[in-house]
Amino acid sequence: MPAEFNPTITRRQALAAGGAAVAAALVAPGHGIAAAAGPSPDADVIIVGHGLSGLVAASELADRGRKVLIVDQESGQNVGAQAHWSLGGLFFIDSPEQRLAGIRDSHERAHRDWFATAGFDRSPHSVDGEDYWARRWAEKYLEFAAGEKRSWLAGMGVSWVPVVGWAERGNGVPGTPGNTVPRFHTTLGTGPGVVEPFVRRVREAQRRGRIRFAFRHRVDELITAQGAVVGVRGCVLEPSSLPRGKASSRKQIGDFELHAPLVIVASGGIGGNHDLVRRNWPARLGTAPEFMVTGVPQHVDGRMLGIAERSGARLVNRDRMWHYTEGLRNHSPIWPGHGIRVLGAPSSMWFDAAGRRFGEPGIPSHDTLGTLELIQRSGYDYSWFVLNKRIIEKEFVLSGSEQNPELTAKNLPLYLVHRATDDVPKPVQAFLDRGPDFVTAGSVEALTAKMNALVGTDLVDPGSLKKQIAHRDREAFNPKSTDPQIKSIRRSLAYVGDNLVRTVPMHRILDRDAGPLIAIKMNILTRKSLGGLQTDLSGRVLSADGRPVEGLMAVGEASGFGGGGVHGYRALEGTFLGGCLFTGRTAGRAAHRLL
Numbered sequence: 001m002p003a004e005f006n007p008t009i010t011r012r013q014a015l016a017a018g019g020a021a022v023a024a025a026l027v028a029p030g031h032g033i034a035a036a037a038g039p040s041p042d043a044d045v046i047i048v049g050h051g052l053s054g055l056v057a058a059s060e061l062a063d064r065g066r067k068v069l070i071v072d073q074e075s076g077q078n079v080g081a082q083a084h085w086s087l088g089g090l091f092f093i094d095s096p097e098q099r100l101a102g103i104r105d106s107h108e109r110a111h112r113d114w115f116a117t118a119g120f121d122r123s124p125h126s127v128d129g130e131d132y133w134a135r136r137w138a139e140k141y142l143e144f145a146a147g148e149k150r151s152w153l154a155g156m157g158v159s160w161v162p163v164v165g166w167a168e169r170g171n172g173v174p175g176t177p178g179n180t181v182p183r184f185h186t187t188l189g190t191g192p193g194v195v196e197p198f199v200r201r202v203r204e205a206q207r208r209g210r211i212r213f214a215f216r217h218r219v220d221e222l223i224t225a226q227g228a229v230v231g232v233r234g235c236v237l238e239p240s241s242l243p244r245g246k247a248s249s250r251k252q253i254g255d256f257e258l259h260a261p262l263v264i265v266a267s268g269g270i271g272g273n274h275d276l277v278r279r280n281w282p283a284r285l286g287t288a289p290e291f292m293v294t295g296v297p298q299h300v301d302g303r304m305l306g307i308a309e310r311s312g313a314r315l316v317n318r319d320r321m322w323h324y325t326e327g328l329r330n331h332s333p334i335w336p337g338h339g340i341r342v343l344g345a346p347s348s349m350w351f352d353a354a355g356r357r358f359g360e361p362g363i364p365s366h367d368t369l370g371t372l373e374l375i376q377r378s379g380y381d382y383s384w385f386v387l388n389k390r391i392i393e394k395e396f397v398l399s400g401s402e403q404n405p406e407l408t409a410k411n412l413p414l415y416l417v418h419r420a421t422d423d424v425p426k427p428v429q430a431f432l433d434r435g436p437d438f439v440t441a442g443s444v445e446a447l448t449a450k451m452n453a454l455v456g457t458d459l460v461d462p463g464s465l466k467k468q469i470a471h472r473d474r475e476a477f478n479p480k481s482t483d484p485q486i487k488s489i490r491r492s493l494a495y496v497g498d499n500l501v502r503t504v505p506m507h508r509i510l511d512r513d514a515g516p517l518i519a520i521k522m523n524i525l526t527r528k529s530l531g532g533l534q535t536d537l538s539g540r541v542l543s544a545d546g547r548p549v550e551g552l553m554a555v556g557e558a559s560g561f562g563g564g565g566v567h568g569y570r571a572l573e574g575t576f577l578g579g580c581l582f583t584g585r586t587a588g589r590a591a592h593r594l595l
Contacts, residue, residue, distance in 0.1 A: 043069035043212070044595055046232055046260040048219050048304055050074075051081030052577065053556025054266030055198040056584025057591070062205030064592040069258060070202075070211065071232060073218035074248060074299050075240045080195040082268060082296050082557075083577055084244065087343075087399045088187030088194050088407075089165065090153075091574030093146035095185060097164050101497050103181050107146040110183070114138060117168070117177040118568025122317070128546055130316040130564065133534055137562030137583075140537060141575075144582050153581075156197035161186040161412065163497040167343070167573035170367055171360060171484070172491060177367055177570055182497060184574045190401040190408045194577050216240065217256055219304065222263060222311040222552070229311060229551035231259035245334040247298040262551055262591050265541070266584070269529030269557040270302030271295060271323075272335075277526055282319040285373060289381030293327045293339025295399075295527040304558060308533055312549050313541045317531030317565035322576075325371045325383065326364070327525025328398075331434040339525040340403060340431075345395035345503045346488040348387040349472060353380035355448075355460035357468045360484040364395075365492075369570045372524070383522045384451065384460075386469065389424070390514035394504045396428045403427045419501040437521040444469065444510070447517045454521060473508035528576055530567045532560030538594075539587030553591060555583040562586075 045061055047054045050072040058068045072078070092098070093110045118138065123129020164185055170178020187193045205211040216237040223231035236254040270276040272294055281288035309315045326342040344364035351357050352375065361367035362374045364385070375383050387395075401408045404427070406415035418425055424432065432438055439450035448462035475481040476489075489506060492498040507514055533541050533554040540548040541559075560566060561579025 041260045042231075042258045043067045043260045045069070045262045045264060045591055046071060046258055047264045047266050048072070048232060049081070049266035049268060049556070049558070050079045050213065051266060051268055051556060051580070052083035052195055052198065053580035053584035054264070055080070055195070055202050056581055057264055057266060057555055057588035058211055059198050059201035059205065060585055060588025061592055062208075062210040063201070064589075066210065066592055066595065068205075068211045069214060069260065071214045071217045071219060071258065073216065073237060075242070076213065076215050077242070077244045078297075078299070079199060080192070082300060083191050083195050083580065085296075085400055085402070086191035086194070086577060087397075087404065088190035088192075088401070088577065089167070089574040090149075090160070090185045090187060090194070091145055091183050091572060091578050092150050092185050093142070093183065095150055095164070097160060097162055097185060098182065100162065101164055101182070101495075103164060105181050105183065107142060109180065110146065111142050112174065113178065113180055114142060114572060116175050117170075117570045117572055119177075119570065120568045130534070131568065133536060133542070133563030134317070134560065134565035134568065135563070136537060137566040138568075141562065141566060141579065141582050145578065149578065149581070153197075158193060158197060159188045161188060161407070161415070163501055165343075165502070166492070166495060166498060167365060168368065168571070169365055171488075177370070179572050182495065183572065186407065188407065188410050188412060190404055191577070192401055192408060193410065214256070214258070218250075219307065222307060223257065223259065224311055227550060229263050229549060230261065231257060232263060233257045243334075245297045247336055261595060262553060264539070264587060264591065265304050265308055265533065265552070265554040265558045266556050267304035267558050268296075268300045269532070270300070270305070271526040271528060272298045272300035273302050274526065276302045277321065277323075280318045280321070282321070285376045289524045291381055292323070292337075292524045292526050293329055294335065294337040295324065295327065295339050295341060295525045297335045302529070305533065308541065308552065308554070311552070312543045313552065313554075314534045314544050314564070315532065316534045317560060318529075320530035320565055320567075320569055322368070322528035322530050322567070322571055323372065324368060324525040324527055325375055325522060326385070327523040328431060328520070329436050329523065331431060331436065339523065341399040341525055341527070342385075342520075342522070343397040343399055344385070345498065346485060346492050347391045347395055347504055348385045349469065349485070349509065351384040351386060351460075351465070351468075352378035353382055353384070353455070353459055354378070355384070355465045358383070363485050363488050366488065367570075375524070381524055382455075385518075385520040385522055386447070386465070386509070387518050387520075388509055388511070388514045389516055389518065390507065391504055391509075392428060392432070392518060393424050394419070395502060396425070398427050398431070416501070432518070437523070439519050440516045442516050444517065447519050451519045451521075469509050473510055476506050476508055528571070529557055530560060530569070530571065531565045532558050534564035535559045535562065537586070538590035539583060540590075553587050555587045556580040559583055
């Protein structure tokens with residue numbers, strides 16, 4: 001990563017002391033960056049945030065000869081931010097990987113799925129509506145995903161696992177939420193593999209003098225003049241050498257001012273700030289959970305959204321969020337409350353905290369938001385997976401680059417061998433052995449006792465739990481079964497990709513040869529903001545009256561991945577990294593034209 005700036009004095013302090021030589025040294029390589037006197041700009045563009053969307057925008061600008069200053073409150077160890085920790089899933093339409101698997105996809109089909117899933121309902125056809133620009137960004141993003149997105153990335157050396165995943169599959173009925181065909185393309189190299197080409201481009205631009213970094217610079221205010229944003233102001237935090245993702249010090253050692261004719265907010269969402277999550281929790285989902293695990297580092301704090309709003313930006317769809325329902329407490333946490341998401345295939349049974357089986361859409365891999373609604377209506381903030389060893393061997397994928405070492409190391413043969421064999425993957429076995437949310441037993445009675453002991457209640461009745469599992473097992477081999485989960489398993493097994501590496505053959509959960517039994521306490525895991533700063537199709541931030549805030553742009557999650565909410569209420573998955581890529585590229589190119 002680029003060398004970190006470790007300032008110990010600001011330009012203002014240096015000039016106050018009469019130290020002109022010191023002030024000059026502050027802008028030399030390897031030192032902190034401070035504002036030039038008067039209106040002279042420090043760069044053509046200041047980008048607040050060194051995550052994926054910020055890196056993409058910076059590389060696009062630098063390639064066009066612009067000078068960019070990237071400011072972030074974290075250290076250089078964290079370049080790439082949230083994207084580094086991701087599984088690296090990308091949403092493509094009618095890709096070579098899909099065609100190889102016999103998947104028939106098209107722009108028209110994806111458009112239908114996206115809009116049925118998004119449910120845009122906040123005046124999407126009125127220019128002052130919260131969903132107006134979000135809907136238009138969705139149209140453009142679908143064109144990108146069906147067009148040059150894959151070839152653009154492949155041209156930078158990115159490649160994908162040949163088996164296409166089927167996330168958010170819904171019930172398969174056209175016109176209802178979900179992907180009616182598989183579209184989740186896992187990047188070889190996971191999240192770091194997506195970030196890598198843009199770090200490479202940024203490093204090269206840094207060597208050419210077109211990009212500079214101001215690490216440990218926390219923006220507290222946008223500087224405005226005559227109604228336009230002309231820079232940023234904030235505090236310099238003490239240097240940090242902590243590993244990536246660790247919560248860093250907020251001790252202040254100075255202040256700074258930086259000026260540029262354009263500022264791009266690329267600071268992410270609110271998932272690391274539970275106070276903000278609860279404050280914006282949607283009324284339609286009742287009261288926010290008392291306990292949640294956190295799927296993003298602590299620095300994903302949402303501060304810049306409020307700062308931009310105070311400077312005249314319009315923040316829309318703030319109650320739309322994407323929180324997962326299959327969150328595990330990490331046995332080896334990196335950040336506070338660190339949670340890992342399980343990407344399960346459809347065979348595990350899903351129960352509420354009292355041991356009552358969820359109906360549709362409470363089936364693994366079907367409908368995240370729909371299942372969240374079921375959990376919230378249950379009156380508890382957690383739920384249970386019940387499965388067996390045979391299921392966990394093949395059907396459990398843990399989200400995150402650190403939980404998928406073979407893929408992150410780009411060792412595709414080893415990954416495919418492990419997915420095709422009957423062994424429990426090592427990261428999953430680590431959770432079985434040490435995860436605080438896992439219990440195993442040889443019988444339903446013993447399993448229930450451990451479930452109740454884990455949460456300190458007697459909510460789950462062993463007789464009721466056994467009866468529900470036995471009913472599912474009888475339906476498993478009924479060719480005329482109308483059980484939604486049995487139908488989903490059969491649909492999954494009919495897809496060659498799931499059949500090969502993701503879904504176990506139909507069997508009875510109580511089959512002793514498939515044991516032992518496993519129960520997993522699933523927690524709500526915070527992850528993404530689906531709302532954000534409203535932007536037009538160039539990435540310019542809009543004010544409450546619909547006019548662009550001069551000098552201000554936004555990308556990535558801070559912009560709701562485009563327009564203040566491109567996903568609407570629900571996401572089709574593989575679209576978060578893609579949204580960072582698309583908004584960063586679009587805004588970077590537009591910013592060059594605006595200068």
